[in-house]
Amino acid sequence: MTALKLVEENAALRKVAAPRRNSVFTSIDLDRDGKQIGFFAMPQSPHDDAWGSVQIPLAVVKNGIGPTILIEAGNHGDEYEGPIALGELLREIDPADVSGRIIAIPAINVRAVEAGTRTSPVDGLNFNRCFPGDFNGTLTQQIAAYVNDCLFPIADYFLDLHSGGSSLMILPAAIIEPSPTPEGHKRNIAATLAFGAPTVVMVDNLGETRTSTAAANLQGLIVIGSEMAGGGLVSQDALAICRRGIRNVLKHAGILKGAPETAQESNGRVLQVPGAEGYVMADDDGVFEPLSELGSTVTKGEIAGRIHFLRTPSREPVVLRHPIDGVVFAKRQPGRVRPGNCCFVLAVEYPEALAKGDRDDA
Template sequence: MITLGTASAAPGEMDIGRLEVGESRDGGTVGLPVAVINGASPGKTLYMQAASDGDELNGVGVIQRVVPQLDPADISGTILIVGIVNYHAFQVAQHRNPIDDTKMNRAYPGDERGTSSERIAAATFDAARRADLILDLHQGSTSQMINEVRVRCGRHHRMHAKCLRLAKTFGCGYVLDQKGPDGQLARAGPDAGIPTIDPELGGCVGWDEESIQKGVQGVHNVLRGYGFVDGDVELEAQTRARGFDQYGSPVGGLVRFKRDLGERVSTGDVVFEVTDVFGSLKARVTADHDGIFWRARRLPQVASGEYVCSVGIDLDTY
């Protein structure tokens, strides 16, 4: 019998339940939605979670679509799922946990006696540490962004090669291979010896079907590639960026992008222009290095110095 919170499943079974992570302001129990899929045959354990940032919904869409497609009778190993991590933020469609004004993906490995976010992080990381592989499903929050997978442990980490292999198996087509901030699950997992990736499934607030389907395919790739289900994965070449050039606006006004997401950019190319409200050109910003147009703000209005876009640089194919 495999248990996660109140969900328990014998071999060949699936169950859903709740993982208690504290109490709300009215004294009621706060429980995260969880699922256990216990395969009929022994094998590895995969941990998967979504919505650690409460307005990043595409990962929830991936889980909503993947779980009904899985038959425990056809699975070797175990899949542990937390469908919504940042419970309080999800309820109010916010990025940060409103109880403690914390970005959840900076709270790992957590503290079971700490703040609301630290307690949630501790409870979910306790589940994640039971796994052989970790998928932490994200999206680009309010920005527009290509579908990518992030390897956040750093290139000198002992788990880097295994994280990179997991990213390639997931197979979004683009990988950001750059050490992430402290407190990310994609940092804490490798530190505990578990290959972990952070798929960023598109951007903007909402529910994007194309990015969700990319994530669904990525999860199935991992299930096949690591022996949870039958089938082979053809590992396609991925474009890897090792960093970003980030661009702010030199003036205030309205942004007009001159490149599309995923488009190649050469040094000196015009990346965006800024006009006044009457369409008169105020500034033109060019690329500092060759790269890929990776991420862009959603709304056109900017103040001087405000973030506009990012270009992925230091590229290779692996």
């Protein structure tokens, strides 16, 4: 199926609502051919700027007729591989090599990106738990509303670039966002496999509907996610995977020419986070000592780690155990924990029959 045919079929299935009334403005023309790098802005009126605005970097690279992809990075401000790789792409890409349109937002949660924090210092909100957003809400809610109402409806693909941030180390992976429709699910899997990460993991965030990928799914876009290392650092290995993955998805969509360039280790294993049973949570306030390595295979009942109580040396540490057999997909980065903190995330093999069928359909 050609990229244009896929876009036409997808558009026929989508129901797009009119955008809600808003006061967002932008410095660029989303429909003009060529490369434009500017911003969209949210009017804000803080103490030191009565009629000011917050400018969020926005870029468009367009050439003729073809699919539109929206690429987002900086969803959380302490996740760095995506913004770096997307910025490189925007500096390097020649519009003449594009068939269709790339809309890129490399630092979407801009105040969090500036602060290097997961949540926005302006309102304390997690951008990835704010969809569909609110144009009459706080800054983070307004940004989410603009993406939801004004950008998702004109896009065919959505690529959401994440890392583990300051609190997690994660296996570099492409992420399948489960679609509400069987056809959408197959398309999401095909596009995610095209990213070409060493590991592919299906994650539904325990059914969370307020994420950007879940919101894009509800509007019928073809959705691809990524998780690239973490720990508040920049991983050269993960950055290389991210650079290649972005271009691979553009090729898969038909926006760039050629076939995706997948390394030998690409899609080496396809996993899924099975649900609440895949999470190891702290129930105590203390210091966590992890005893399982990232990427290792663990068994149900195996010791995952211990929580130590430094002010009460007479107290024995609390032992945490893995709740299921699986692969360590994510591991907590800071040693300090309190009740409810996520210490490990486990993934299991994606059902073989489904994986084979999805690969064949891809």
